[in-house]
Amino acid sequence: MQDFFELAVGAAASGCVYGLIGLAYLLIIRPTGIINFAVGEWAMLAAFGGYVTLTKYEWPYPVGMAVVLGLMFVVGWATERVVVRRLVEGGAPLLAPILALLGMLVVFRESISVTFPPDPHPVPDAFGIGRLELGPIGGTYQSFFTIVTALGVFIGAWLFFERTVAGKAFEAVALNRRAAALMGIDLTRVTALSFGAGAVVAGLGGLLVAPNISAHYLMGVPLAIQGFTALVIGGVGRVAGPLLGGLLLALAEQLTVRYAPVPAGYAQGVPLVLLMVFLLLRPTGLLKAKV
Amino acid sequence: MKLVAMLAAALIAVAAQAQDTIKIGVITDRVGVSKPYSEPATEGMVFGANEINKKGGVLGRRLELLVEDDQSKPDVSAALARKLIDQGAVFILSVSLSPATQQQQTVTMEAKTPQMTPMNSADYLTTQLDNPYFWQTGPLGSVQIATLLAHAKKQNLKRVALITDNSDLGQAIGKAFRGGLEKAAMQVVDEEVVPLGATSATPQMQKIRGANPDAMFVAGVVTATNVLIFKAYRELGLKFPIHASYNLSVPIYMTAAKGLVNGITFVDAYDPDKPEVKAFEATYRKETGKEPANLHGYGYDGIMLVAEAIKKAGSTDKEKIRAAMQSLTYGGVMGAKGMKYHFPEGKRTGFDPNGMVVRVYEGDRQGRVVHVGQQ
Numbered sequence: 001m002q003d004f005f006e007l008a009v010g011a012a013a014s015g016c017v018y019g020l021i022g023l024a025y026l027l028i029i030r031p032t033g034i035i036n037f038a039v040g041e042w043a044m045l046a047a048f049g050g051y052v053t054l055t056k057y058e059w060p061y062p063v064g065m066a067v068v069l070g071l072m073f074v075v076g077w078a079t080e081r082v083v084v085r086r087l088v089e090g091g092a093p094l095l096a097p098i099l100a101l102l103g104m105l106v107v108f109r110e111s112i113s114v115t116f117p118p119d120p121h122p123v124p125d126a127f128g129i130g131r132l133e134l135g136p137i138g139g140t141y142q143s144f145f146t147i148v149t150a151l152g153v154f155i156g157a158w159l160f161f162e163r164t165v166a167g168k169a170f171e172a173v174a175l176n177r178r179a180a181a182l183m184g185i186d187l188t189r190v191t192a193l194s195f196g197a198g199a200v201v202a203g204l205g206g207l208l209v210a211p212n213i214s215a216h217y218l219m220g221v222p223l224a225i226q227g228f229t230a231l232v233i234g235g236v237g238r239v240a241g242p243l244l245g246g247l248l249l250a251l252a253e254q255l256t257v258r259y260a261p262v263p264a265g266y267a268q269g270v271p272l273v274l275l276m277v278f279l280l281l282r283p284t285g286l287l288k289a290k291v
Numbered sequence: 292m293k294l295v296a297m298l299a300a301a302l303i304a305v306a307a308q309a310q311d312t313i314k315i316g317v318i319t320d321r322v323g324v325s326k327p328y329s330e331p332a333t334e335g336m337v338f339g340a341n342e343i344n345k346k347g348g349v350l351g352r353r354l355e356l357l358v359e360d361d362q363s364k365p366d367v368s369a370a371l372a373r374k375l376i377d378q379g380a381v382f383i384l385s386v387s388l389s390p391a392t393q394q395q396q397t398v399t400m401e402a403k404t405p406q407m408t409p410m411n412s413a414d415y416l417t418t419q420l421d422n423p424y425f426w427q428t429g430p431l432g433s434v435q436i437a438t439l440l441a442h443a444k445k446q447n448l449k450r451v452a453l454i455t456d457n458s459d460l461g462q463a464i465g466k467a468f469r470g471g472l473e474k475a476a477m478q479v480v481d482e483e484v485v486p487l488g489a490t491s492a493t494p495q496m497q498k499i500r501g502a503n504p505d506a507m508f509v510a511g512v513v514t515a516t517n518v519l520i521f522k523a524y525r526e527l528g529l530k531f532p533i534h535a536s537y538n539l540s541v542p543i544y545m546t547a548a549k550g551l552v553n554g555i556t557f558v559d560a561y562d563p564d565k566p567e568v569k570a571f572e573a574t575y576r577k578e579t580g581k582e583p584a585n586l587h588g589y590g591y592d593g594i595m596l597v598a599e600a601i602k603k604a605g606s607t608d609k610e611k612i613r614a615a616m617q618s619l620t621y622g623g624v625m626g627a628k629g630m631k632y633h634f635p636e637g638k639r640t641g642f643d644p645n646g647m648v649v650r651v652y653e654g655d656r657q658g659r660v661v662h663v664g665q666q
Contacts, residue, residue, distance in 0.1 A: 003497045006527070014490040110322060118326040119543035120515040129550065131526065140526060209490055212522065214547055216515050218324065222488025250490075257483075258494035265457060265484040 002136070007254050009139030009147075013208075015243075015250030016150030020205035021227025022234065022242025023157060024198040029236055030174035031194045033094055034084065036101045040224025041108035042199045043206030046072050047215035048112055050207045051121040061126050065207060069200050076199025079104060080192045088191070105220070113217045120214030123207070146208045150243070153201060158239045170194065202227075229275060235285025244286055249275075312355035313348070313607055315340070315597060316375030316383040318395060323363030324458065325388040327514065327541065328586055332386040332410050333358065335583070335590030338575060339598075349598045350605070356594075361387050365394035372398040372406075380404070381607045382597050386590060389413035390459055396422050405600070405612050409593025410586070412537070413463045417639045424613055428596065428625075428632050428641040429589065430537065432464045434665075435558045436471030438647040439508070439534050442556065442662035444475070446532070448506050452499040454483045454520060455510040464536055465510040472508065480504050485516050492516070496523040509535040514543055521551040532556070542584045545655050552652040559650050560625045560642070561585035562660050571624045585625070592623035596632060596641075627663045 024039040046068050053064030083104055084097045127141040161167040172180040173190045181187050205223065206215075213219060226249065227242070234245025252271040256262070260270055317336060320329040340354045348354060357375055361368035368391035375383055376398065383399060385392040385408040392408045393416055399406040400422040408416065410429040417427050451472060455465035465484075472479055481502035483495035499507060507524075511517050517538060524533070532554070539557030561584075562568060571591060575583040596619065601607060604615035619641075620633040630646035645664035650657055 003501075006497065007494055010491045010493045017490060113322050113326070118330055119541070120518060120547045122547045122549060129525075212519060213490055214515050214518055219488075219515070226488070226490075253489075254491060254494045258497055264482050264495075268457070268484075268486040 003258065005136045006138060007258060008251075009137055009143050011250045011254040012247060013139070013143035013146040014254070015230075015247035016146050017205045017209045017223070017246070018226045018230040018249055019234075019243035019246030020150055020153065020201050020208070021223050022230035022246055023154065023239070024202035024205070025227060025231050026236055026239070026242055027157075027198040027201060028194050029231075031170050031177075031190050032084075032088075032097075034097050034101070035228075036098075036195075036198065037224050037228070038079070038101045038105040038108060038220075039198060039202040039227060040220035040222070041105050042072060042075065042202035042220075043209070043223050044112060044215070044217065044220035045075060045108060046203030046206035047123060047210035047219065048116060048121065049203070050123040050210050051116075051215045054124050055122055061124070068207060069203055072199040072203035073196040075203075077192050077196040079199070080195035084191070084195065085188065105224075109217055109220060116217070118217065120216045123210035123215050125211040142208075142211050149204070149208060153204065154239060154243050157201075161239055166193075229272075231285075233275060233278060233285060235287040237285070238287040241285055241287045248286075312353045313350070313601060314355050314357055314375075314378065314380045315594070316372070316378070316380030317356050317358045318361050318368055318371050318375070318383060318385050318387050318391070319358060320363045320387040320391075321360040323361075323388070324513075325363040325391075327543070328410060329363075329386045331584060331586035332590035332593070334579075335575075335587030335592075336384060336386070336594045337590075338579065338587070339591040339594035341578075342574070343594070343598050349601050350607070354594070354598065361391050363388040363391055365391045368392070369394040369398050371395075372404075373402075376402045376404050381601070381609055381612060382406070384409065384590075384593050384597065386410050386593070388459065389416060389463065392416060393419070396420050396425050399424050403613075404609055405616060407593065407597065407616070409596065410589040413460065414467060415463070423617075423639075424609075426616060426634060426639045426641055428592065430558075430560045430642045430647050431640060431644075432467030433471060434642065434644050434647055435464070435537055436468045436508075436510075437644065437665045438649060438662070439556070439558045440471055440475050440477075441665045442649040443506065443534055446506070448477055450478050450480045450502075450504050452481045452483070452502055452504040452507045452531075453479050453510060454485065454495060454499065454507060456513045456516040457484050457486045458511075458513050460512045461510060461516075464512060468508055468510040468536075485511065485520060487513060487516060489516065489519060492519040492523040493526070496520065496527055496529065500527060500529055504531055506532045506534060509533060509539070512536060512538040514538060514541060514547060518544075518548045518551065521548055521555075525551055534558075539652075540585050540650070540657065542582075542657065544652075545657065549655050553654050554652060556649050556651045556661065558647055559585060559657075560647055561588055562627055562648050563657075564660070565624075565628045567622065567624050588624040592621075592625050592632070595623055596621055627660075 028036050049068035053059045083100050087096045125142040126145045169185045230246035231242045234241030256270040257267045319333040344353045359371040372395040383406040389411045407426040412429045455461045485492045535557040540559040600616040604611035622631040626646035630643045632641040648660045649662035
């Protein structure tokens, strides 16, 4: 049982990271319909930002984090402005920006690959290395920090969509772009903001996971896959979807490795098989969109 | 008219000089999974070629490296081998991923062009294809485990755990480790794989903890994944000793795994006290202003071996180079003190099976040699 509680905290932290990457997808998909597979590379960019600000220059954690996330907003906004907007305004089909963003995935990765040496780069834990024991539940400071931060982000995103006019504008665009435009909502602004916010959220995921997996130029694609899987499991319709999906995915991954009677190496396939079965049973994901 | 004649003569001279180089093809990985290994090895190779050229080259001709990037993709790699041969390379040095090196062999065997990997460690490179134009001087996976086991034998290990990653090479090294452990009559009580892209290795380490081994062998070769493993090991407060693959000899662990590696023993092909190593490091530092590592040494030895073979052949005829290479004996930077590369009759692996060393991390530093060879 001790093993289970140890795992639960670590898996929840991993799930929160997957959830954040999933939320980054969702923030862009909902108003634009565009699936941006470069979100994993955004997480990687932020992880390298963490390496530069927190490890190399040893800035205080909150300052380094704020600067990196600020820069990520600029990266997201610039991606939309330079790559996506021209295609959308030029009447290109939806697949065009998706393909262009796949190209950006390579651009982001190679930019880092040629700028930094190929080795993993360490990023510090927010509160240093140590364990927190809460009764039977125990985990690293970083795991608890990841969980609390991610929950804060998801609550913030929910409040934004449910309680603010700007959030309602996002919702309106998600429901019907043409009608939203006729109601006076600035589609360009909403799209740019969605990319900026998506980059910030993905970047936060990268910063939170980097102390564990280090900043590495190949870290983006696995995160992009895990985040997308979390989104599909949880459903695109609700903000909480990717978080729920991420938690389920991470628990399935780690409990399978720990308890399933399958040989090492095969365990990683089990969650994907579960995902396929799940999608057959519930194609829209766990949480359905509000009608 | 005179000016035109002079210009033409100058152009002919430049062209002749260009033709006069000895072209060596280098297939490396600049963006793929092998980049952390390939890049420093290539740097060592370039440094070695410059050193040779400063001393007058080989057979009075400068060495010219034609460097290509295969991204660790075997299909791309084979096409690049063909391209290099078409460009006049008389030898190909492969410092990309083992499967890519293997694929290049299909071309070099057919084109009868000498090829060598100074770094790859997969055992199958010289066993699956009977290619008389291919040599391997990187220490084999089986030699690594045999050396580690020879050291571990002193500790009377009975029950051990094995952990690796799911990369091609990690799996190959894991297989070699498992074979070696079973051969040494050690019981592998648990075997785990940490997939690339995992965000935690806690479940695998919990299983190993449950199996209660005397020691854990780490066969993984992906640094980020190994750091994850060591992090979980420390977080769970585990105490059994760790014996690790040569991946731990990469200097990045001293910074990327700060506070996690103290006491880990690892197999290496690099002895910092060896006179050749000291000389190499001093020159490298002086010439480049950078700190060399063992991976630079692999590349450096690779180009030196090729130069020696061409010198011995007395010609750039590929068949003569092949014969010279097969009969070469050469002492380089890599390997234990006194080790020499040589290719016994019928063998194309040149790293002496007793040439590896076992070292130990002292704090975050790669420390002293604690064991040499397989005895």
